Amino acid sequence: xxxxxxxxxxxxxxxxxxxxxxxxxxxxxxxxxxxxxxxxxxxxxxxxxxxxxxxxxxxxxxxxxxxxxxxxxxxxxxxxxxxxxxxxxxxxxxxxxxxxxxxxxxxxxxxx
Amino acid sequence: xxxxxxxxxxxxxxxxxxxxxxxxxxxxxxxxxxxxxxxxxxxxxxxxxxxxxxxxxxxxxxxxxxxxxxxxxxxxxxxxxxxxxxxxxxxxxxxxxxxxxxxxxxxxxxxxx
Numbered sequence: 001x002x003x004x005x006x007x008x009x010x011x012x013x014x015x016x017x018x019x020x021x022x023x024x025x026x027x028x029x030x031x032x033x034x035x036x037x038x039x040x041x042x043x044x045x046x047x048x049x050x051x052x053x054x055x056x057x058x059x060x061x062x063x064x065x066x067x068x069x070x071x072x073x074x075x076x077x078x079x080x081x082x083x084x085x086x087x088x089x090x091x092x093x094x095x096x097x098x099x100x101x102x103x104x105x106x107x108x109x110x111x112x
Numbered sequence: 113x114x115x116x117x118x119x120x121x122x123x124x125x126x127x128x129x130x131x132x133x134x135x136x137x138x139x140x141x142x143x144x145x146x147x148x149x150x151x152x153x154x155x156x157x158x159x160x161x162x163x164x165x166x167x168x169x170x171x172x173x174x175x176x177x178x179x180x181x182x183x184x185x186x187x188x189x190x191x192x193x194x195x196x197x198x199x200x201x202x203x204x205x206x207x208x209x210x211x212x213x214x215x216x217x218x219x220x221x222x223x224x225x
Contacts, residue, residue, distance in 0.1 A: 033212065092213075099207055
């Protein structure tokens with residue numbers, strides 16, 4: 001069974017731009033969560049989607065948004081990028097009702 | 113690969129020794145705990161989990177201990193190997209449909225040959 005895949009793996013943007021990251025969960029997994037990882041703050045929860053609905057959200061500004069498609073694939077978008085948005089963005093999937101989350105390799109975003 | 117170990121405490125152990133990685137969790141309502149291992153350039157990988165109705169759980173070469181009284185979690189790795197070198201995170205959650213994982217800051221385990 002293929003694992004969680006994330007594209008692109010690396011991305012360089014400049015301040016003020018926007019970016020869209022993609023995540024394909026493990027087949028059969030309907031819940032997708034996004035996390036931001038930085039050296040200073042560690043792993044922080046962004047949001048979770050299940051059946052195309054956001055059902056949990058972390059403490060991030062509205063510039064961070066996401067969506068989920070009917071095939072469970074998910075995208076997250078960051079608008080008006082700031083230098084502090086430079087981070088590793090991780091996606092995790094799980095079968096609803098379970099808590100073991102399977103992580104993808106992440107997308108390394110660098111904002112210049 | 114990417115470095116995720118910057119600014120993290122480091123535990124250095126000799127190959128073959130046992131390692132103990134500790135974690136203090138924050139939410140007394142948390143009832144499910146997971147240890148993850150993250151190697152450079154990869155996402156976190158599940159190691160072992162434990163529910164709050166248990167105080168100890170063993171896996172292959174790993175044991176997790178839970179002390180709910182002081183909100184403390186530990187991961188013991190027996191006969192530590194070079195391949196165990198990584199960043200280790202504990203995570204906690206309150207189980208339910210809208211549960212989310214709250215991660216600890218992480219500890220870098222460095223295994224000396």
